[in-house]
Amino acid sequence: MPKLDRSDFKYNAKVFEKNCLWCGTTFYASRSTAKYCSGTCRGYANQAKQSEEAVPYEETEKMISALLSENAYLKGQIQRYISDNEELRKIIRQLQSV
Numbered sequence: 001m002p003k004l005d006r007s008d009f010k011y012n013a014k015v016f017e018k019n020c021l022w023c024g025t026t027f028y029a030s031r032s033t034a035k036y037c038s039g040t041c042r043g044y045a046n047q048a049k050q051s052e053e054a055v056p057y058e059e060t061e062k063m064i065s066a067l068l069s070e071n072a073y074l075k076g077q078i079q080r081y082i083s084d085n086e087e088l089r090k091i092i093r094q095l096q097s098v
């Protein structure tokens with residue numbers, strides 16, 4: 001999961017603001033050498049690199065593969081918001097039951 005929020009880290013942790021080389025999302029990393037916001041993006045970037053080395057891609061194929069990886073990334077983001085949502089619902093339920 002990409003850490004999109006500084007508060008995902010301890011307040012005194014050393015963090016680096018980075019832009020994902022694959023999807024462009026700004027994220028926070030504990031290492032200055034971090035390149036990708038998530039394992040998904042790293043995976044797709046490596047895959048793209050490997051397949052470019054093996055077989056030259058047609059432009060359209062490149063676009064399709066870029067869109068597919070964007071979809072995968074967005075699915076991950078949605079998943080994150082869904083779980084955030086559930087977390088908030090839980091908190092609301094707890095507050096209401098007091």
Ligand SMILES: [Zn+2]
Pocket residue numbers: 020021022023024025036037038041073
């Ligand atoms: Zn990314």
